[in-house]
Amino acid sequence: MLSASALMGSAALMTMSDDAKAATEWAEHFQKNYRLMTDAEKAEARTRLERRYSSEYGKKVTVDTTGPQPGVLMGYALNVRKCIGCRRCVHACVEENNQSRGTRPGEKIEWIQVLRMERGEFSKDKMNQGYPEGLGIQVGGNAYTPAGQVLEGQYRYEPEAVPEKDATYMPIACMQCEKPPCVKVCPVRTTYREADGPVVIDYNWCIGCRMCMGACPYWARRINLTTPVLPKEEMNPVTHYLGNRPRMRGVVEKCHWCLQRTRQGRYPACVEVCPVGARKFGNLLDPESEVSLILARKNVFRLKAELNTFPKFFYFYD
Amino acid sequence: MKKLAFHTMILAFCCGMMTSALAQEQKAAAAQAPAAQPPQETVCFESRKGASEVTKRDLQPGWPNVKCSPKTGAALWYGDPYDGTVPMGKMPGLEKIPEGHAVVKPRSEKLAILPMCATACHNGVGPAFNPPKLPKDKKPIPIPTMEGLLPDAKDLQHGRGRIWCLDCHHTTKRNMLVDNYGDPVSIDQPQLLCGKCHGDKMRDWRDGIHGKRIGEFASTGKKRWFTCTECHNPHNVQDGARNKGFVQIAPEAPPQLPKGMKDAKYERVHGIAH
Ligand code: SF4
Numbered sequence: 001m002l003s004a005s006a007l008m009g010s011a012a013l014m015t016m017s018d019d020a021k022a023a024t025e026w027a028e029h030f031q032k033n034y035r036l037m038t039d040a041e042k043a044e045a046r047t048r049l050e051r052r053y054s055s056e057y058g059k060k061v062t063v064d065t066t067g068p069q070p071g072v073l074m075g076y077a078l079n080v081r082k083c084i085g086c087r088r089c090v091h092a093c094v095e096e097n098n099q100s101r102g103t104r105p106g107e108k109i110e111w112i113q114v115l116r117m118e119r120g121e122f123s124k125d126k127m128n129q130g131y132p133e134g135l136g137i138q139v140g141g142n143a144y145t146p147a148g149q150v151l152e153g154q155y156r157y158e159p160e161a162v163p164e165k166d167a168t169y170m171p172i173a174c175m176q177c178e179k180p181p182c183v184k185v186c187p188v189r190t191t192y193r194e195a196d197g198p199v200v201i202d203y204n205w206c207i208g209c210r211m212c213m214g215a216c217p218y219w220a221r222r223i224n225l226t227t228p229v230l231p232k233e234e235m236n237p238v239t240h241y242l243g244n245r246p247r248m249r250g251v252v253e254k255c256h257w258c259l260q261r262t263r264q265g266r267y268p269a270c271v272e273v274c275p276v277g278a279r280k281f282g283n284l285l286d287p288e289s290e291v292s293l294i295l296a297r298k299n300v301f302r303l304k305a306e307l308n309t310f311p312k313f314f315y316f317y318d
Numbered sequence: 319m320k321k322l323a324f325h326t327m328i329l330a331f332c333c334g335m336m337t338s339a340l341a342q343e344q345k346a347a348a349a350q351a352p353a354a355q356p357p358q359e360t361v362c363f364e365s366r367k368g369a370s371e372v373t374k375r376d377l378q379p380g381w382p383n384v385k386c387s388p389k390t391g392a393a394l395w396y397g398d399p400y401d402g403t404v405p406m407g408k409m410p411g412l413e414k415i416p417e418g419h420a421v422v423k424p425r426s427e428k429l430a431i432l433p434m435c436a437t438a439c440h441n442g443v444g445p446a447f448n449p450p451k452l453p454k455d456k457k458p459i460p461i462p463t464m465e466g467l468l469p470d471a472k473d474l475q476h477g478r479g480r481i482w483c484l485d486c487h488h489t490t491k492r493n494m495l496v497d498n499y500g501d502p503v504s505i506d507q508p509q510l511l512c513g514k515c516h517g518d519k520m521r522d523w524r525d526g527i528h529g530k531r532i533g534e535f536a537s538t539g540k541k542r543w544f545t546c547t548e549c550h551n552p553h554n555v556q557d558g559a560r561n562k563g564f565v566q567i568a569p570e571a572p573p574q575l576p577k578g579m580k581d582a583k584y585e586r587v588h589g590i591a592h
């Protein structure tokens with residue numbers, strides 16, 4: 001009891017304090033889960049964060065709290081035949097979303113991964129090789145080099161120029177599943193699907209248990225094992241509460257389809273930067289939008305469809 | 319940190335070049351405003367190298383119009399998607415888009431000598447044009463100046479020998495292209511020309527499926543449309559024997575290696591041998 005009142009006393013003191021950061025952190029401890037906040041509480045949290053980030057990063061930082069817009073269900077499509085594996089999307093995402101960009105282990109976080117897949121082939125000189133080899137009885141052939149996919153692919157390819165002759169590229173990130181396993185496992189229910197589609201995280205309520213990272217079949221989630229390294233001059237000051245506002249140590253983050261942009265009607269950063277136009281984004285409820293037209297007209301597949309996660313991220317090819 | 323080190327290196331280099339007094343002054347200035355760049359401009363290329371570019375500037379403090387890759391010089395992020403754009407002009411099939419909501423970056427601005435094409439050389443004056451006549455075999459006359467300006471013209475790849483200059487460029491208005499009726503259209507509207515043959519691509523482009531648009535995602539929102547020639551080289555679309563519509567470019571940096579790994583060789587050794 002004593003300690004509690006002492007705590008309250010210091011709370012009052014700290015809230016009074018001029019140090020924007022200390023005051024915010026204290027208030028944050030008593031903050032509700034974003035979904036349970038009233039509009040007034042959201043506004044309060046927003047002002048608090050804007051003050052804190054602005055002083056921390058030395059420029060005017062805005063924290064948007066715009067909610068889902070009626071009649072919008074976001075969807076994404078990616079042309080796997082077009083992608084050249086240049087990784088511009090990966091870096092656009094980092095520039096936009098204030099990920100940690102340090103150099104020590106665990107300090108560099110990227111949400112998009114571009115997988116390089118070897119094309120593979122069937123070749124004449126392997127014609128006589130059997131399977132299993134050397135046992136006398138052959139139950140299959142070995143005339144191939146794994147075609148299309150090499151296990152989970154290569155992430156760190158670094159040729160002079162892309163696309164390479166014998167490779168295809170497959171970018172992956174959060175698929176914004178309609179039935180997201182990550183949401184099912186979150187013990188504090190801080191990650192959830194927003195009404196316009198994206199699966200988001202209220203970073204303040206994340207306890208860093210990493211259940212979602214284990215549950216996600218698409219390797220989409222990242223944890224801030226260290227205090228994020230975000231240089232002032234590189235920080236993107238246009239943020240959303242559920243989107244790219246700076247994160248703290250020990251919380252999980254992932255792609256949220258640039259909520260700070262898309263809630264204002266703008267394309268995500270990766271879509272805008274892809275030099276070949278492989279990335280497409282739009283409103284699934286609008287029959288005229290590019291994703292709707294792609295779904296209607298092109299050959300479309302979803303990654304690991306057999307898991308019934310129903311991603312709103314579609315792959316297609318011409 | 320890397321950036322800082324880089325700046326320091328540049329600074330050290332400058333110091334070596336100048337008198338020490340000047341160098342000291344510079345150092346003091348740099349210490350006062352570490353974020354302030356030297357007045358030199360940062361320009362990055364967009365889709366295809368050499369086709370279109372953006373110059374970096376601040377829209378508001380700490381919020382630039384574009385961010386460029388220090389590794390490849392490519393545009394990595396757009397703050398202002400409409401930088402340097404003009405209205406697209408009439409485009410059949412896009413009538414539903416409100417006036418001014420379809421913008422493009424004019425190609426003509428990048429093609430510096432374009433205004434001179436039809437006056438300096440292709441002006442209808444000269445020995446070969448008196449009376450005006452064109453080669454009957456549709457083979458371009460090898461003019462060194464022209465080939466110097468456009469090496470691709472020597473052995474035109476587009477169409478693999480089945481088309482020539484004036485199938486796309488207007489006969490008498492050489493700084494313009496030709497549409498379906500043979501009428502001249504602006505070089506800023508290559509889609510009106512390209513769609514003549516590549517109708518399927520044109521349809522997909524019009525619907526936003528092929529090619530690239532940036533700005534607002536709503537189907538009637540304001541967008542900058544990338545035109546055909548911003549991504550494809552019109553004289554060698556297939557990139558010679560490579561036979562791909564997009565030229566090769568340098569990739570951006572790979573992700574961080576797992577802790578303790580020196581290189582990414584492990585990615586190549588496991589899983590492939592069956
Ligand atoms: S891809 Fe992974 S992180 Fe994204 S919604 Fe699905 S399960 Fe969750």
Ligand code: SF4
Pocket residue numbers: 082083084085086087088089090114169171273274275276277278279
């Ligand atoms: S920017 Fe486009 S082409 Fe480059 S890796 Fe990403 S999706 Fe592929």
